[in-house]
Amino acid sequence: MTAPASRRSTGARAWLDAIRRDRKASVGALILVLFALLAVVGPLLVGDPTALVAVPLEPPSSAHWLGTTGQGQDVLAQTVVGTRVSLLIGFAVGIVVVLVGSLVGVTAGYFGGRVDGMLSLLFNVFLVIPGLPLAIVLAAYLPSGPLTVAAVLVFTGWAWNARVVRGQTLSLRRRDFVLASVVSGESSLRIITREILPNMTSLLVAQVIGSSVYAIGALVGLEFLGLGDVSSVTWGTNLYWASNDSALLTGAWWTYVPTGVCVALVGFGLVMLNSGFDEITNPRLQMERAWRAHLAAAGQPASRSTPVVVRDG
């Protein structure tokens, strides 16, 4: 076994251990694993989500656990099948957003000077232009489909990431080990890929999680407006049809409550996982953990003057 491979496996194990130690992170991870299972296996267990199986707008019963839609489709089947597509697009967009944002952010932070000036201006402009209206107009112009929606979400979502990565690159750029590589004549590409990016892995993982939260929320919003492919079954289109079949005015809560709860649970799981990561990887919070341990050893409770942000548990 080669050394790098074994190091990588211990790295992954260290992450898993860290997740297990932190209660928030474990709750988040558990929720996400359940939804991943649902997305992979679920569609095999339920019937065809588009089949007209019963009377429209039937409340939950033993035959249809979550009732039927305004067209007589099974809500449970629609919710489960929608999970697969929505999570797939959501996470794919989250990853691409971070790729694009990191590329811009690292370039700006590493090369500095005029390059930094131009790129920083670009992402700062993108940050102040409201994303959702722009996404709506863009999606309305382009041919509708999942790829369009994904591209639109990347276009309106990369800027925050670029800003965060640029800041981190700026601080790493001044560290001794990076300066040493520069002096020893290594190429910029090698320094960026071998010295800088590996040192912000935890930041990038956190960014992927955060960007996925954004992507899933925005995706559901755009599809709710009918800007996705309304004939496909996703969480957003489920809500679109619920609203179009006037579920609200007929009191058919079961047509939109399950989907909304799913969206929220995934979002909540991702946020919990991220705040758990933050407590593991953020040096400021690590310092506070040390404070807490010190106080516990001295048998003193934290007072108002102790700068402890995180509590146990």
Place this chain on the structure above:
Amino acid sequence: MRFILQRLGFYLLAAWAALTLNFFLPRLMPGDPATALFARFRGQLRPEAMQALREAFGLTPEPLLGQYITYLGHVLRGDFGVSVAYFPSPVSTIIGTGLLWTMFLAGTAVAVSFVLGTLLGVAAAWWRGGWMDTLLPPALALLGAFPYFWLAMVALYVFGFQLAWFPLGHAYADDLTPGMNLPFLASVLRHAALPVGTVVVATLGGWMLSMRNTMVSVLGSDYVNLARAKGLPPSRVVLRYAARNALLPSVTGFGMALGFVLGGSLLTEIVFSYPGQGYLLLQAVQSQDYPLMQGIFLVITLAVLGANWLVDIAYLWLDPRTREGS
């Protein structure tokens, strides 16, 4: 002063970027934009509407640069073209009626959420470990994970439909004429309660958590300890000494949150049939009214940029260091 002008320059640049983006949007459509647009509307539009559409987009036989200059000239005069769905009303007239409602709704929601969330954050940091500190943040995080418009649907169902505490939609009762009289204002408040409430509930957690975390580290700093040791009343220590400084990061985030919340409140408007930009935007999308869509995008962007500039000015007032630097 220099800081304010610098920021103004940046926002003008951002506005120009949005204008340019807006100009190129119709030209993003596959193929020739004019043909593509007209193919979509074939048989639905009168020739004069087609001509208006052509002029609105600057789709004239001129070269691109000429089209761009014509377009900029139109926009600077406040001329966003003619709406397709409401032909022949100009886009600017249609937007004008909805803009006030959107600004009222989103502005109230952001302000209430910011003030309430910040106060909760201060309280959670002061009574650290109390129920506000342990139970409230995860509960609010869960609420914040729901899509705004979905919370709006549930609120509409429970409080509007089942309990009938609040009206089901629109900005004021249909039998009232708008004016500065008590019944009208009361009706506006009643109609705004649910939309504003759902946005506030969804965004409260973020403000609370960021304020709490900064507040905790500020409360641990020496100058706050000195203030407490001097025997100043707790309210003065908390609000005048600690909270004012802990507020700075939240104010920086305020500008950015504004655009985000506005986007969410557009979707909320749709659920409540609130006569603002969001409702108009949905109608524009459904009837493929491209001039109206683009006009709404531009106006919303300009409003957000202006609000961001005001936030910068507020920051200047809060943080004397920026004043001394200039």
